Amino acid sequence: MFILITGLLLGGTYALIALGLNLQYGVARIMNLANGEMLVAGGFAAFWLYTAGQVNPVAALIVIAPVAFVANWLIYRFMLQPLVKRAKSRGALEVDSILATFGMSFAFVGIMTWAFGGGYFNYAFLAQPLEMFGSSYAQNRVVAFVLAVVIGGALWLWLTYSRVGLNLRAVAVNPASASLVGVDVRRASALAFALGGAVTATGGALVSMFFTLDASVGVLFTMKALIIIIMGGVGDIRGTIVAAVILGIAETAVARLIDPGLTLAAAYLLFLLVLLFRPAGLFGKARG
């Protein structure tokens, strides 16, 4: 039971890390390597609001998410859209966006170091135990898990049942055909990118409740997010959530039952198996 719950909590954390990147990559076709930095920026914002203004990090999301949405929309509009216009093919856009966002990640690290210094940031919020089934779990992780479920669920419902969500899914499947049936591909992509950034910053704010962050740590989150969305299938929210939970439970089980030193090995083994047997990811559709 301990393994299952701890694994679920960890899976929730992973989902928060990866959901935003899935939207950005799946719909807007931007393989955003500055994803981790956006997450850390969200965490720093939560840290700052909490220590300077005693603002509860969950309440702080009301500010952080819209600000991140606008910031990411601007980034897409002014830094990435020129690349989109220029790109001759999907492959060319991926290469360009990887290079551009890789550069952006360094710029973000520099800005955060300048603004916040290079030191460690953490704070104690809901760092108390919650008793469930005879074991104790950190309340902040439970809260983050619940919000991950809410965010993931809301995104899935919205993408599946709303008109705009339908547009976004159409763009994810085939941008050229989507524009033929009257979808404004450029707007849909900008929306997906901005929304993805907002989700990532939200994840960062929640993760900062129990992670010690510093300005340079973002790349670790980017790596994790990449593994999860590729495992789950690009452009499918369900895949990301399922992959995150599988990874969380597998890592926790290996850590508790075999050896904590093997968690990374277990994660990459799973990743390899998925790639071998379902190259497009758990929920991915093979592209023609």
Place this chain on the structure above:
Amino acid sequence: MYRRTVMQLAAAAVALAAGAGMALAQDTIRLGAAAPQTGPLAGGATVTHWPAVRLWVHQTNEAGGLQVGDRRMTIELVEYDDQTNPQQAIQAAQRLATQDQVDFMVAPYSTGMNLAAAPIFAQLGYPMITGTAVTDQQPALAQQFPNMFFVLGRTSVMAEDTANVLVGMRDRGEIGNRVALVNVADAFGIEMAGISRGVLESNGFEIVYESSYPLGTQDLAPVIDGAKAAHPDAFIAWSYPGDTFALTDQAIVQNFAPQVFFTAVATAFPGYAARFGDQIEGVMGMGGVNADDPAFQAFAQAHMEFAGQAPDYWASAATYATLEILGQAIEATGSIDRATVLAYLQDRSHEYETILGPVNFNENNDNERYWTVGQWQDGVFRGVAARGRDGAVAAELFDGWN
């Protein structure tokens, strides 16, 4: 930010003054420093390295500079970010020597970066007095790089002393025989865990739980759960900052409270106390200082006023001491000629007055007097074990997260 601007203005002013006075004589000493401002070790360097280096330069200049022969010379600090990248550290040292033509250099931050930069320091002929390098390779390194000096201590001694604190407590009947030993899976953690395991087992301790976890892991609930299930009397973790925080956090959440709770790097950071408050009373960690020594207290206060943050209770003071040693060697020789200063440092008969107390170097360029284990007692991280230093207090039992 304000401080950095002031420093830059001051540096610019000094540079202008230096330019104007160039025809007469050089009256500034250029001191180069390359250490992490970004990258994985930036967090530690921001706590330990940079404020101590800048504080020494600031205080020395406030006092009118160093007395070099019959001249007063102020210090101009040239800073580079080595991005926690050994290649960058080497390039920065080269650039400092050739482009900026600095007179002396501050040793980099952390064992790994110091080892990476050691050959280039030796090749360029710069004295390298390290404040954050802990290794067991001193004899070989001193042989290979006679310009390299070590202030912070040796790894094996730190691991041994940690185990010895447990042996002492057990022999006094305070704790039992059962130890849980975990470590971060990199060179540091593996080496420290290996040494402490050896000492503990040869003293009849039983290792009831042992595991390692990958570098950068902060999801450590399974580790604490596993350790707790083994019912140890003592918990020892050779950890790095992120995992030190995460292990402590999880131990509090799961109420895992053995009679000895030890985490390694960052336990002595002021941020550790800021994060956990009174709950860490009795937690042990790596390093320590004589917190009652007026010299340390004066340093801590000046650090607070200058940098707006407290020093850590371990390597901050050692980093500051490396520059005190360099300054004293320059003043004693009355020269800023590197070879002359290096020859003075290599003369083992010299002793230096530092905030750590007197420091001298043995035949391995090694300082033999240093702190090894500390413990949070009444909100202060006090040294409980040291080699050759006075002021160690008795180790107390950990009585739970309260």
